[in-house]
Amino acid sequence: MKAAVIVFPGSNCDRDVAVALEASMRAKPLMVWHRDTELPKVDLVVVPGGFSYGDYLRCGAMAAHSPIMREVKARADAGMRVLGICNGFQILTESGLLPGVLMRNKDLKFICKDVHLRVENDRTDFCRYYRSGDVVRFPIAHAEGNWFVEPKAYREMEDNGQIAFRYATAEGKVDAESNPNGSLGNVAGIYNEKFNVLGLMPHPERLAEDLLGGSDGRLMFDSLVEALS
Amino acid sequence: MSQITPDILASHGIKPDEYTRILEIMGREPNLTELGIFSVMWSEHCSYKSSKKWLKTLPTKADWVICGPGENAGIIDIGEGDAIVFKMESHNHPSFIEPYQGAATGVGGILRDVFTMGARPIANMNALRFGDPSHPKTRHLVAGVVAGIGGYGNCVGVPTVGGETNFHKSYNGNILVNAMTVGLARTDNIFYSAAAGIGNPVVYFGSKTGRDGIHGATMASAEFDENSEEKRPTVQVGDPFTEKLLIEACLELMATDSIVAIQDMGAAGLTSSSFEMASKGGLGIEMDLDSVPMREEGMSAYEIMLSESQERMLMILKPGKEDVARAIMDKWELDFAVIGVLTGTGRMVLKRHGEVVADLPIDPLAQASPEYDRPWVQPAKLPVVKLEDVPAVAPIEALKTLLGCPDLASKRWIYQQYDHMVMGDTVQRPGGDAAVVRIHGSDKAVAITTDCTPRYCQADPHEGGRQAVAEAYRNISATGALPMAVTDNLNFGNPEKPEIMGQIVEAIKGMGEACRDLDFPVVSGNVSLYNETQGAAIQPTPAIGAVGLLKDVSKHTTIAFKGAGNSIVLFGETKGWMGASLYLREVCGREEGAPPPVALHRERRKGELVRDLIDQGLVKACHDVSDGGLLVAVTEMALASGIGASLEAPSAIALHGWCFGEDQGRYVLEVGADDLASVLEAAQGRDVGARIIGTTGGHSINVAGQSATVEDLKAIHEAWMPAYMGAEMSGH
16 A cells, blocks of 8 residues: 655644554655645545644635645545545545534534544445444544534435444443534544545544554554555 | 933833943943843843852753753753753743733743754643632633643644643732743754854744734733733734744754754844854844844834744854755745844844944843842741641541642643644653653653642742652652653742742752752753732742653553552651641641651652662552642542552551651552562662552542542542633633
8 A cells, every 4th residue: 555644834643644654554655745736646645633724714724725635636536545634634624525514612622532433334445444333442632623514414424324433432322421522413534425535533543552542543544554455 | 311211211120220230331321222132131031130149059960961051941861862852931921911822922932942952842741820719810811821822732733741730829910831841852963052153144034023022021020010911912922833834944954954053032032042142152243123024014123122023033054054944944934034144243233224223242231141149038947737736537538628629630621622642652641640752763751740839838948949859750750760850940929029039049959959869950941030919929839840761661650550459559658747738728728837858868769769660560550649648649540540449547647647648758559469579678678668558449449447439539530620610601
């Protein structure tokens, strides 16, 4: 598998995800600067977390209009895998690669903590090492993760299996208490219709090593390597 | 007619005797721009004029110290070519006036001090002190400061890994916001601020200069009165996105061998950065202020020199390196301008619109700033509170009171608003004795903590100074790391009052003793004086930030109990010291008595023993005993894991003294059955008092026939802060 990580000014998690990818791929991913207009030929593009352009205007809004995102979009339309994490998820919704919007957390504060997620669809390249119904632990670190989409679109997404992860209790119960940010249906991550684009607010790369407190996230990168090699 | 009236001098905080010295240095009357430059350079904040005499007595050297106080930050060698650069700095006055921006720019400033020296910031910490929770301003200040620290630190992508927060009425009108940054550099690529090379270009980069923050350094050196909030326009506004770009641009440029010297523009902005660089290099500077990138039209020389606009840097480039530097700044979309040249004159010559607007000698200003030997009086020693004179409250009941009191209650509400995991190396997150952050791509890690017990310092500044250092040493040791060096942030009241000056002198003496005996040198620091409102001073707060080294990160230990059926071992003597304790204050409502003494020679021996045992893998969990005493420490280990404990109190000491006395120099260890004999034997061999005080297991804390479930205790511990801050919503 060949992978690239897009680096915007203010991307803070570019190195973190590169480290996690390297551990699974046993090779370094390419780092692509936001002003580049040519995207190398790769199997996977990661749009990392952080504060691209300082999150000024609206999270992800400015990055979505950068030259490199036009190229990412064109390749995604042609089937390339794209993973957007946290600010990367926001950029993907702003770019129109994923449906819905990410609004301010319900209690208006930035939240950094581990959360439990229920895996909703394991039949994708991102989640083949998980099983639907599994509970995994990833950290979140965001102020705008409150995902919303129109009810009709939401029902279609559910019917299509486009919900990737939902916030849940450690036992896998999806309830209001386990929802950290007020997102519709406790949604933490979603796929596009073709399942080649995944966006999620939690950070799989932050718990991909036991020394850091857990390795549930590692399986996502292992899944991608297995699927795309 | 003289342009400089007594009113102008007063508004610049210049005392009559200082003005006499200015006239001597200048040989003429200064103009307003020149006077403004003197005022910021000689402010307490920049000159340390009241504390310098005493700061010089602190130990600053060790084999592993690469750079001690006097530069932007201190530097220690952690082996394999890696160096740790760190410092703590206050932003107290601005944070009281405008909590969000005050705290945010405090984080920005300390980050710049560290990356200016060639280090990538890898962790932030903060030590916060607020007023009484019932004071009408406290909640608003907590909310603003925490949001400001998070807003800035999260955006720049540096994890905020821990800190401490206290509440006390003495901070009602003067909160303390002390921010610390730890950075990682290579020992062969460290940058200093001494200018060199006559003819070399003086380069400005970063954000544009505006009118914000003019006279911030002077404000930080005056007492507050009822009109202080009118000073809001002098608080700077931070832009963390630009700071992030500045970090990346600096580190990229530092890899190109282009920089002679570099300095951030902190307090007193372009003035102090240019004077310090020139003074350290024994050179002069000629600057054309028309070239300074400006945000606003029509700025005067006075405003340009005194602006404290954030995210700005000054550097001396090697000849011919302007294009290399400019290309990197263009890539990161930062302003870049050659604004002057180094000269051999030893003078600062400033031009604006083609005319010389200031011409000052550099060394007399930068080095001959006033140094005061202010009169001081020895603080009175307080009586020792006898254990038998302190009422005995049932241990579980008192435990619940303590766990839910503002100083001990969980600070989760705060640290969940800080990204403490970005950069992917946070091994121990907030909530333990010290944070542990791995050195990226290696098996090493640093342990980081901030400590101070202001109620001890109030009761006895000397003993309090010793204790702050000793507690930092213990917190580092409890993770298994070797304590390496400290940074200090000395927060006090008005030094012109002999009793306050006495607190400063004694606290520094106490800190110095502890640092010397524990081989724990001071490598950087900051002083914040005049923390008084309408004559009422804060509790003396010499905050200590400390760094330790773990050679093998996999051996680090946390405070959480690891399993049931293990022995709980206490190192150190328990006599039930009640003076200045949290039990006395929170349970009995009494703030009195001498604080517990620290025995430094035993402190060191115990620290070494704890670290050795952790290194040998004989310790499952470790926690130092501090605020609230032994029962609180054991409960914190249970709360971190959900595993309970049963304790057997000795009969030789009153139960409340054993549970809540704050005797110093103690650690609680969790030890497995197989290792117990080895641990006790090692303690005996090192002449460290060790005692088995109980066993882990179950779901409750049991002591003297009473118990409470860990779940209930956790609920109490977690409840206070969210409930207190939750009232904010309804209150506004």
